[in-house]
Amino acid sequence: MSPISVKRVLISECVDPCCKALLQESGIEVTEKQQMSREELIAEIQNYDGLVVRSATKVTADVINAGSNLKIIGRAGTGVDNVDVEAATKRGIIVMNTPSGNTLSAAELTCALIMSLSRNIPQAVMSMKDGKWDRKKFMGAELFGKVLGIVGLGRIGKEVATRMQSFGMKTIGYDPITPPEVSASWGVEQMTLDQLWPQCDYITVHTPLMPSTTGLLNDASFAKCKKGVKVVNCARGGIIDEAALFRALESGQCGGAGLDVFVEEPPKHQALINHPNVICCPHLGASTREAQARCGKDIAVQIVEMVTGKALVGAVNAQVLASTFSPDSQQWIRLGESMGRVVRACTASKQPYSQVHVTSIGESLRKCTGFLSSAAVVGLLTEASQTGPNLVNALPLAAETGITVKSSHEESCEHEAMVLQVSVNGCSFRAVGSVQGSNPVLLEFNRSVFRQPVPLTGHLLFFRATGSTEILLSVTGALAAAGVELQFFSTSGASSGEHWHCMGMSSLLSDIGVLKPLAKEAAQLTL
Numbered sequence: 001m002s003p004i005s006v007k008r009v010l011i012s013e014c015v016d017p018c019c020k021a022l023l024q025e026s027g028i029e030v031t032e033k034q035q036m037s038r039e040e041l042i043a044e045i046q047n048y049d050g051l052v053v054r055s056a057t058k059v060t061a062d063v064i065n066a067g068s069n070l071k072i073i074g075r076a077g078t079g080v081d082n083v084d085v086e087a088a089t090k091r092g093i094i095v096m097n098t099p100s101g102n103t104l105s106a107a108e109l110t111c112a113l114i115m116s117l118s119r120n121i122p123q124a125v126m127s128m129k130d131g132k133w134d135r136k137k138f139m140g141a142e143l144f145g146k147v148l149g150i151v152g153l154g155r156i157g158k159e160v161a162t163r164m165q166s167f168g169m170k171t172i173g174y175d176p177i178t179p180p181e182v183s184a185s186w187g188v189e190q191m192t193l194d195q196l197w198p199q200c201d202y203i204t205v206h207t208p209l210m211p212s213t214t215g216l217l218n219d220a221s222f223a224k225c226k227k228g229v230k231v232v233n234c235a236r237g238g239i240i241d242e243a244a245l246f247r248a249l250e251s252g253q254c255g256g257a258g259l260d261v262f263v264e265e266p267p268k269h270q271a272l273i274n275h276p277n278v279i280c281c282p283h284l285g286a287s288t289r290e291a292q293a294r295c296g297k298d299i300a301v302q303i304v305e306m307v308t309g310k311a312l313v314g315a316v317n318a319q320v321l322a323s324t325f326s327p328d329s330q331q332w333i334r335l336g337e338s339m340g341r342v343v344r345a346c347t348a349s350k351q352p353y354s355q356v357h358v359t360s361i362g363e364s365l366r367k368c369t370g371f372l373s374s375a376a377v378v379g380l381l382t383e384a385s386q387t388g389p390n391l392v393n394a395l396p397l398a399a400e401t402g403i404t405v406k407s408s409h410e411e412s413c414e415h416e417a418m419v420l421q422v423s424v425n426g427c428s429f430r431a432v433g434s435v436q437g438s439n440p441v442l443l444e445f446n447r448s449v450f451r452q453p454v455p456l457t458g459h460l461l462f463f464r465a466t467g468s469t470e471i472l473l474s475v476t477g478a479l480a481a482a483g484v485e486l487q488f489f490s491t492s493g494a495s496s497g498e499h500w501h502c503m504g505m506s507s508l509l510s511d512i513g514v515l516k517p518l519a520k521e522a523a524q525l526t527l
């Protein structure tokens with residue numbers, strides 16, 4: 001992927017100062033503006049190539065669509081549920097986060113809430129500040145020997161588990177992705193949620209907020225829990241349904257809740273906050289000097305590495321791009337885009353496309369199939385789309401346009417190549433290309449193999465005609481008459497008595513119609 005130009009970045013929240021300093025050191029202009037209203041952000045965002053946020057800035061589709069220059073949204077933290085990632089992807093904007101920077105802080109706050117719940121620490125503090133000395137009221141229970149259910153066994157879930165094991169808690173959990181043998185290696189036995197709920201004295205959730213985790217703890221799941229179960233949510237508001245939690249607290253089914261996050265922040269459900277068995281923080285999981293320093297530094301370094309073309313780390317919507325940051329991949333990306341553009345030029349009168357199939361051939365291209373497909377789609381859609389296709393949005397744009405994109409890989413010890421097959425209006429087009437030296441070349445078009453590989457650069461004329469010398473002389477004559485110089489020429493072996501020819505030209509013909517009497521099909525383009 002060619003380096004992405006980011007000259008101006010807006011930081012819309014309180015992010016560690018090292019972020020601004022690191023970006024500025026790399027020549028990026030940084031503006032910090034906090035607590036902007038939605039309208040202010042929408043008005044401002046068009047002036048920036050990059051936006052850095054934490055969890056409070058709602059980067060909605062409106063904001064994204066107003067960001068006409070936006071190329072990167074950096075989340076100095078983990079959860080990206082405040083960013084409309086789908087809208088960003090459609091616009092070809094990379095969204096990245098710094099998921100490990102605040103793991104320990106979020107895990108430590110979770111443990112602090114579990115401990116506070118077990119001994120009523122916040123309530124006891126409040127009571128003393130009220131001038132009381134009430135030792136009976138705040139009788140607690142040991143954590144030793146109790147069962148902690150951890151839903152979501154990723155980075156934070158794991159750190160919570162190992163810390164609470166040191167208090168003698170038994171840790172059980174559930175995660176649809178983390179393999180049971182992996183979590184078992186750090187002491188968490190996995191089971192289904194239905195098996196987990198009735199065993200737990202404490203439950204803590206550590207999943208992202210998404211449709212499948214919204215309301216994970218609800219009336220039905222609370223009903224399956226032990227009476228008096230205590231719950232902690234240091235992940236996202238809504239994973240524990242707030243209304244169901246309130247009902248469970250009122251009935252005593254839930255014995256206490258430690259909440260750091262809320263469906264709306266600041267929370268609207270004041271009765272929940274005021275409940276005597278609820279202890280809470282204003283989303284402080286990542287609010288430590290260490291976590292902020294890490295996240296601020298990580299997001300700045302990731303943006304600078306992306307801008308300088310060194311690496312792409314932390315992208316949540318463009319994983320395929322991570323493998324494009326090497327000099328070798330640049331040439332293959334150029335090949336994919338160029339082949340897409342050649343096919344587009346030669347099929348201009350026949351669109352729309354219905355299917356695109358890209359096959360990578362050869363061991364060294366095994367990991368490139370994903371971005372080769374995207375690159376080919378970028379070439380095919382380049383002039384068709386207003387939104388400027390790039391490697392981030394190529395596949396969503398293709399889907400939106402009704403194009404099915406397939407990709408496959410074939411092993412070969414002999415050569416490396418890319419095959420692009422495009423179905424358009426019942427016809428099928430097939431191009432084969434490769435990289436020679438560092439130059440993308442076209443080897444074959446519609447089963448006609450070029451005798452000399454066609455360098456995919458400059459002004460190119462493709463035409464289909466018989467291979468007779470007279471036709472070639474006539475085409476050369478037509479170019480000369482139009483004041484266009486012939487720079488190279490390659491013809492192919494015959495396929496059904498006809499050949500595809502390619503000529504490199506000093507400029508494009510002002511009227512390609514002059515070739516109509518000479519060729520069956522003709523197309524020109526500049527690469």
Ligand SMILES: NC(=O)C1=CN([C@@H]2O[C@H](COP(=O)(O)OP(=O)(O)OC[C@H]3O[C@@H](n4cnc5c(N)ncnc54)[C@H](O)[C@@H]3O)[C@@H](O)[C@H]2O)C=CC1
Pocket residue numbers: 078079080099102103106151152153154155156157174175176177178206207208209212213234235236260261283284285286287
């Ligand atoms: N309170 C705070 O300030 C902070 C909150 N967070 C929140 O914590 C969440 C977790 O962070 P990490 O552990 O770093 O993320 P992670 O991605 O390492 O772990 C999340 C785990 O949840 C699992 N998961 C997904 N769907 C699930 C389901 N239906 N049931 C059970 N597990 C499921 C995933 O497989 C994954 O292993 C973040 O998404 C973020 O929203 C993160 C940092 C600070």
Ligand SMILES: O=C(O)C(=O)COP(=O)(O)O
Pocket residue numbers: 054055056076077078079080102283284285286287
């Ligand atoms: O990283 C996360 O997911 C968090 O929830 C932390 O949010 P914050 O950066 O403190 O607004």
